Amino acid sequence: MTAEGAEVDERALTNPAHWAVLLYEDTALCDVVTGEFVDEEAVDWDTEDRPDAEPAEGLRHAKTVAETTVFAPEYYCLDYRAAGLAPGTWFARRAGLVDPSTGEAVDLDDEARQQADAERAEADNRERRKVLALNKLGDAALGVRRDFVKKLLARKTAPKGAAMFIADCLARDSYLLTSNKALDTTAELLGVDSGQAVGKLVADLPANGDGRAQVIMLALVLGALESRTPKDAWRNSVSGWGHHVGSGEYLRWLAENDYPLAPVEEIVTKARDAEQVYEQHLADAVKE
DSSP states (O other), rough: OTTOOOOOOGGGGOOOGEEEEEEEEEEEHHHHHHHHOGGGEEEEGTTTTTTTOOOOOTTTGGGGGEEEOOOOOOEEESOTTTTTTTOOOHHHHHHHHHHHTTBBBOOOOHHHHHHHHHHHHHHHHHHHHHHHHHHHHHHHOOOOOHHHHHHTTSSOOTTHHHHHHHHHHHOOOGGGGGTTTHHHHHHHHTSSSHHHHHHHHHHOOOOOOOHHHHHHHHHHHHHHHTTTTTGGGGGGOOOOSSSSOHHHHHHHHEEETTTTHHHHHHHHHHEEEEEEEHHHHHHHHHHH
């Protein structure tokens, strides 16, 4: 806080000697045409996966934005006294600068103050390292998963229970097949180069090709769900039944068909939590 009790912002950075800055990788939304940043609150998220839907008044369609990587600065005060600042109440309590029994300020020595700052910074850094590590695990799992699905879709007939799964997904989520990149992902999983090529696979089926036709139907559904399951799907895991068919249901169905879920995918299915998987990742790294 400033000497006047106001919250500190970038205007307080008057002397660089009192501050350190770190750049952290983050994500943001940008306009797909201009590349300009877009506030999440400006998007009508009810239009996601619904390309023909009209956004609410004053909002924009979800298809007009895309996620991009940015680097966000975070500033750390090296000496708040020299900078003419004071710690906020919440931070002061967390850092041991306030006696919890009396509420009175405690003047830590430089060593204790630096240790408190270091512990807080390390907690923040650990969270960022966790996100980066789990995203890398998610990216690796994505490749393994797609290879499995490609083999599944190379069959002449769909696996047992596929028709029920297809019917459930389409009955609940009428916009599923219109998801962004759904048809492109389906094409990749079927080993063809475009959505038009997927249509040709159907057109070229013989009169007795019902079995293979059902496999292609399954591919359309799995392609749409795969397109909704990026490397960071672990961050957006949602439990429970809903009209929007999610990554958790997709991965559980694959597991029922003998796909071995990676630990990071088990976060999505709620079998494990992110902290457990990250701790195991750290332990495995030490063994290596």
